[in-house]
Amino acid sequence: MKSTLAILLVVATGAVTACSTGHVARLPTYKLEALRAEALRGLPPEETGTFRASDLVEVTTLDPTILLDVRYATRDNFLHWPVYSEARVFLQRPAAEAVVRAHKALQPQGYGLLLFDGYRPWYVTRIFWDAVPPEQRDFVANPDQGSKHNRGCAVDLTLYVLATGREVEMPSGYDDFSERAHPDYGGGTAAQREARDLLRRTMEAQGFTVDDIEWWHFDCRDWQQYRIENVAFKDVAARQR
């Protein structure tokens, strides 16, 4: 997601504080299902060059104490529709292993990692693009270019409290498209900013880079070495057996 949506929403609503994802026009289910059918018929952009072989792994198989909250598998997302049929998070193996190391590094401080999203099949990026009105499209990745999520090299995540399993409060929620989501946002409480900065430091120590406008989105190094993929979760899982 990109910052332009936040700007557009601020212009559209006159709001100066958090704009929620609810501002994206809601589409009826039959339209979303038609978009999915069309996206599944589409083809990702052709890429030339040399790429590493894909090695997508399900992160929780490496460490089951990593928690998931895959909102795209529920109605609790900006489309209000479960775009994923399964709540699973896959990443390229080096990225998945780095996430596990970050999770372990947090444990002595009483925290663990809660994952929202990882590898995203290309057709889902296409659905996002088609479901968003043209004037708001700057906040979704262009399917003609694909995204780092499509390469299995981006992860959306936050902290949870090990003792309770509760998600830690951050300066904004996940998929909040306002300035509160920026990793250098100075508002919110000191505790919220400290938690956000702890997440960032921990992920950076494992070679990830935080997104400019989303504190929860981290890109793995070497993302250029992996192709855009369009394999459904169930087929990725089958490939591992």
Ligand SMILES: [Zn+2]
């Ligand atoms: Zn992301």
